Amino acid sequence: MPQAPPQERPALHVEDVDVMYGQAVSALRSVSLTVPYGGIVTLLGANGAGKTTLLRAVSGTLRLHRGTVTAGRIRYGDTPLDGRDPVAAVRAGVVQVPEGRRVFAGLSVEENLRSGGLGLGRRAPAQVREARDRVFGLFPVLAERGRQAAGLLSGGEQQMLAIGRALMAAPRLLLLDEPSLGLAPLMVHRIAEVIREINAQGTAVLLVEQNAGMALSLADDAHVLEVGEIRLSGSADDLARTDAVRRLYLGETTEETTGGTAVGTADGTTTAPEATRPATDPTRDQGAA
Amino acid sequence: MTAFLDNTLSGLALGAVYALVALGFVVIFKASGVLNFAQGSLLLLGGYLVAVLHDDLGFAGALAVAVLATGLLAGAVDRLLLQRGGPDPAAAPVQTIVTIGVDIVLVTELSRRIGGDLLSLGDPWGDAVTEIGPVTVADSRIAAIAVSAVVIGAVFALFRFTPWGLSLRAAAEDTEAAALMGVRLSRVRMLAWCLAGALAALAAVFLAAFPAPGLERTTGQIALKAFPAAILGGMASPAGALAGSLVIGLTEAFVAGYQSDLHVLGEGVGDVAPYAVMIAVLLVRPTGLFGAKGAVRV
Ligand SMILES: Nc1ncnc2c1ncn2[C@@H]1O[C@H](COP(=O)(O)OP(=O)(O)OP(=O)(O)O)[C@@H](O)[C@H]1O
Ligand SMILES: [Mg+2]
Numbered sequence: 001m002p003q004a005p006p007q008e009r010p011a012l013h014v015e016d017v018d019v020m021y022g023q024a025v026s027a028l029r030s031v032s033l034t035v036p037y038g039g040i041v042t043l044l045g046a047n048g049a050g051k052t053t054l055l056r057a058v059s060g061t062l063r064l065h066r067g068t069v070t071a072g073r074i075r076y077g078d079t080p081l082d083g084r085d086p087v088a089a090v091r092a093g094v095v096q097v098p099e100g101r102r103v104f105a106g107l108s109v110e111e112n113l114r115s116g117g118l119g120l121g122r123r124a125p126a127q128v129r130e131a132r133d134r135v136f137g138l139f140p141v142l143a144e145r146g147r148q149a150a151g152l153l154s155g156g157e158q159q160m161l162a163i164g165r166a167l168m169a170a171p172r173l174l175l176l177d178e179p180s181l182g183l184a185p186l187m188v189h190r191i192a193e194v195i196r197e198i199n200a201q202g203t204a205v206l207l208v209e210q211n212a213g214m215a216l217s218l219a220d221d222a223h224v225l226e227v228g229e230i231r232l233s234g235s236a237d238d239l240a241r242t243d244a245v246r247r248l249y250l251g252e253t254t255e256e257t258t259g260g261t262a263v264g265t266a267d268g269t270t271t272a273p274e275a276t277r278p279a280t281d282p283t284r285d286q287g288a289a
Numbered sequence: 290m291t292a293f294l295d296n297t298l299s300g301l302a303l304g305a306v307y308a309l310v311a312l313g314f315v316v317i318f319k320a321s322g323v324l325n326f327a328q329g330s331l332l333l334l335g336g337y338l339v340a341v342l343h344d345d346l347g348f349a350g351a352l353a354v355a356v357l358a359t360g361l362l363a364g365a366v367d368r369l370l371l372q373r374g375g376p377d378p379a380a381a382p383v384q385t386i387v388t389i390g391v392d393i394v395l396v397t398e399l400s401r402r403i404g405g406d407l408l409s410l411g412d413p414w415g416d417a418v419t420e421i422g423p424v425t426v427a428d429s430r431i432a433a434i435a436v437s438a439v440v441i442g443a444v445f446a447l448f449r450f451t452p453w454g455l456s457l458r459a460a461a462e463d464t465e466a467a468a469l470m471g472v473r474l475s476r477v478r479m480l481a482w483c484l485a486g487a488l489a490a491l492a493a494v495f496l497a498a499f500p501a502p503g504l505e506r507t508t509g510q511i512a513l514k515a516f517p518a519a520i521l522g523g524m525a526s527p528a529g530a531l532a533g534s535l536v537i538g539l540t541e542a543f544v545a546g547y548q549s550d551l552h553v554l555g556e557g558v559g560d561v562a563p564y565a566v567m568i569a570v571l572l573v574r575p576t577g578l579f580g581a582k583g584a585v586r587v
Binding site: 061063064085086090096097098102104105106107111114115116117118119166 | 375377452455456458459462463464465466467468469470471472473
């Protein structure tokens, strides 16, 4: 990649972040990760690991859950994001697609898309049109369903709408929270293609997933979160080859689904022992739906 | 037949004015999940301001100031009092109770000022009437219907076509998802309260105009009839509030018109009728006329 001034090619930096819910629940401890400009980074982890919490910390919605960043820093390029409201993130070019899609069911598809631009205030019509053309290019089905209530779309179509809605703000970094959740294998495959295409258009992606196969096939770098702490970090290819990830997240051996035991063996950047090609088939669904 | 037309026109005029107040309830409820029990006192404040200002500013000027001031006060109540703990709709039950406190404070002060007086608002219609075919209609009622129709239409357009309207509807569906899109909930809420206050002030004018004798300290209680209208309509639906208001207005007019035939029911059936209709409708449709399942969010 050619180099440019940092503010034009900003990266997301999460540095030693702690998050508490209320006074007592510690959800993240000393979490660090970086999403480079134009890259795809995935964050894997079981239910309750703290994946959504990290995205909330970045997007500024922790407060809606009585959570706070109690230590560390989050910034996107030169813009600090910790302790800011969601508008700050949207304006900085960081937009989150929430877990479970959360489209506005009673509003039309068209209105859902329009809502994606609300954080940016008044924009030139040409900019709005450009964003819309991009969304319709990725998801032609949304163009056909403009006037239909979003709640009447299928699950996969709703996921497309949720992503399309976020893209209407023309983000430079897209935060995706389990986009494969509850979708049929074919649709998971389709979503994976879309993520690759969005990235190819120049948008960086932080992809939170339990479907490790799909996520590792897309990402450059990967992190594994376990009970609020990053346990493994490395390139997606390397991580896909480690024993722990293969066993816990790619389901290569049977039944072991609780973490903590063998995972500690790999540290920081991982080594790749007895490497066969990782199972990158995006159809494995680990999820408790 | 004449009586029927007469009652219909009275009912429409009454319903149109209730709709102004009921829309205020609905807008606030949609934006904040709060039932605003201070709507009646805001209405009274709006009427009082017109009453004391129209000598100096003329009716139109006084009305403009009253609408603006009442709107701003409503917005301030929300922003400075209710939103102290943040715009989170989870706090709505507590905030609803706070509006009762606001209502008591405002009504007490305004009652002290108004006392037993009947204040004239200096409206241009006076007691003039117009003959439409066989019926005689007060000009103030024609104005009530016409102005309400225009204003309600404008409010619907705000809902549908402006970023504020879209923000409000999106936030009412899913607060967090709306926040993720960059909707500033606290601002959206505050503007909703401003709008509701302005609508209440406008309604005051028509409630105090002929054939009513003028503004009295109890005029604000009429807002209580817009409550069943809003609930009847589903509480979160502007169209429902309009329909509910017309139902309530017509019911009241017809019950009052045929009062003598209904005297077995006792004095004041007209006042009870809105609630009777509300309960009857809710028995059949628990979510109101236009209420979707889950539309009520408290
Ligand atoms: N609003 C909240 N208040 C208190 N604790 C919370 C809250 N939200 C999440 N938590 C706790 O924080 C931890 C991390 O939750 P989080 O939702 O971030 O996990 P996750 O990795 O996204 O899980 P999932 O895969 O199920 O979505 C969990 O222990 C959870 O119980
Ligand atoms: Mg989650």
